[in-house]
Amino acid sequence: MYFGSDNQTGASEQVLKALVEANTGICASYGDDQWTAAAVKAVQATFECDCEVFFVASGTAANCLALSSMVQPWEVIVCHSQAHILVDESTAPEFFTGGARLLSIADGESRITPEHFSALLATQSQHVPHNPLLGVLSLTQANEAGQVYSPEEVATLASLAHQRGMRVHMDGARFANALASLGCSAAELTWKAGVDVLCLGASKNGCLSAEMVIFFDKSLAQGFVHRRKRTGHLLSKGRLFGAQVVAWLKDLHWLTLAAQANKHAQVLASALQNTPGVRLAWNVEANEIFALLPSQLAEELEAAGAVFYDWGLSALPAGQRCGANQRFVRLVTSFATTDEDVQRFCDLLTRG
Numbered sequence: 001m002y003f004g005s006d007n008q009t010g011a012s013e014q015v016l017k018a019l020v021e022a023n024t025g026i027c028a029s030y031g032d033d034q035w036t037a038a039a040v041k042a043v044q045a046t047f048e049c050d051c052e053v054f055f056v057a058s059g060t061a062a063n064c065l066a067l068s069s070m071v072q073p074w075e076v077i078v079c080h081s082q083a084h085i086l087v088d089e090s091t092a093p094e095f096f097t098g099g100a101r102l103l104s105i106a107d108g109e110s111r112i113t114p115e116h117f118s119a120l121l122a123t124q125s126q127h128v129p130h131n132p133l134l135g136v137l138s139l140t141q142a143n144e145a146g147q148v149y150s151p152e153e154v155a156t157l158a159s160l161a162h163q164r165g166m167r168v169h170m171d172g173a174r175f176a177n178a179l180a181s182l183g184c185s186a187a188e189l190t191w192k193a194g195v196d197v198l199c200l201g202a203s204k205n206g207c208l209s210a211e212m213v214i215f216f217d218k219s220l221a222q223g224f225v226h227r228r229k230r231t232g233h234l235l236s237k238g239r240l241f242g243a244q245v246v247a248w249l250k251d252l253h254w255l256t257l258a259a260q261a262n263k264h265a266q267v268l269a270s271a272l273q274n275t276p277g278v279r280l281a282w283n284v285e286a287n288e289i290f291a292l293l294p295s296q297l298a299e300e301l302e303a304a305g306a307v308f309y310d311w312g313l314s315a316l317p318a319g320q321r322c323g324a325n326q327r328f329v330r331l332v333t334s335f336a337t338t339d340e341d342v343q344r345f346c347d348l349l350t351r352g
Contacts (some may be wrong), residue, residue, distance in 0.1 A: 002307045003306065003337070004307045004308060006334035008334075009334045010208065010336070011208045012207075012257060014206075014253050022239045022242070029237065029238065031235075033239045034239075035246060036242035038246050039242040039249075042249045042250070043212060043245065047186045051218070052214070052215040052218050053214050054213045055238065056233045057241075058203075059084075059201050062213050063084070063085050063169075064093050064097070065096060065213060065227050065228060067097055068098070069221065070197060073098035073100055074099075076124075076133065077169075078105060078166075079138040079139075079140075080111070080112050081106060081107040082143075082314075083140055083144060084144060084171060086102050100135065101132055105117065108316075114160060117160055117161075118160060134165070135166060137158070138168075138169040138171060139168070139171070140173070141154075141170050141172050141189070145282050146265075146287070146288030148178045151182070151188045158195060167217070168195050168196045169196065169198075170197070172200045172201055176254045180258040181262055181286050196217040198212075202254065205254060205258055206335055207244045207245070210241050210244040262286055265289055265331075265332075268333065271350075274349075281320065281328070287333045288330060288331070292322060292327070293326065293327050295326060308331045309330050310329055313328055315328075
């Protein structure tokens with residue numbers, strides 16, 4: 001019963017088959033191959049626009065290289081207080097951007113709201129050259145609390161950012177899960193709502209290692225080929241990216257995988273909600289579940305083979321506390337989560 005992370009899965013059969021096929025023969029290197037070209041076209045078709053597309057191997061590289069193209073070192077990146085770029089990337093954004101500051105908002109809340117952002121904008125002085133300038137608003141989709149921003153929410157926040165001359169970055173490590181949850185189009189959730197750059201992750205959802213930096217504002221992509229190269233993220237065997245992405249997007253495979261993960265998360269969430277002593281921190285909107293469990297129950301589940309992680313108490317919603325006999329945990333489902341594992345976990349809750 002593995003609910004530790006969707007990073008722990010391998011590739012889907014469709015993606016793995018494409019990798020094996022791409023392994024045959026000789027082709028051009030550094031992304032000048034037919035698979036990479038086909039992958040770029042597939043991304044453009046998926047998002048219904050002539051965007052610039054670049055492939056890298058990790059989400060950290062995608063986010064940080066994207067942000068380095070969007071801000072100057074004297075500018076500020078506004079993000080949620082639990083944003084991955086702030087708490088989980090070991091100051092890599094500051095390193096890649098040459099020192100741009102990360103400024104967090106919405107502490108204790110599940111998402112950034114227009115009210116949070118407007119309050120920040122109202123207090124930020126732009127006394128040149130003494131104050132850092134507001135450069136980027138970064139949103140995570142689905143976010144670190146497992147919540148999903150609707151196209152309307154993204155559009156409102158993006159409009160506020162653009163009115164102040166800021167650019168909008170989206171960390172889409174679980175973008176597929178958000179899209180499957182919302183049922184809208186990829187275009188409606190990104191550039192049509194005002195997103196300038198999307199980091200689209202496939203590694204958590206059926207690929208081995210495939211992340212994309214997608215520039216809807218193509219002017220921001222100027223020089224990105226050099227940024228990627230000089231930071232060591234241009235792979236010689238670019239077909240490894242291209243083959244995966246083509247197979248991932250084909251016939252909406254990526255959304256099928258994400259929907260399967262979301263479905264299992266809903267089943268687990270329902271079972272947890274109906275278990276005495278258990279409290280969900282937030283409604284489950286994608287494939288992550290955050291819950292306060294009685295410590296004894298958590299230990300019994302682990303002893304029976306369930307894998308999940310304790311989560312930082314700083315992420316708890318405002319007003320919620322973790323008691324002495326409780327544990328705050330995160331469970332994550334993936335495309336590889338089985339009905340049998342979910343049912344076994346639910347049965348354990350019932351018996352408990």
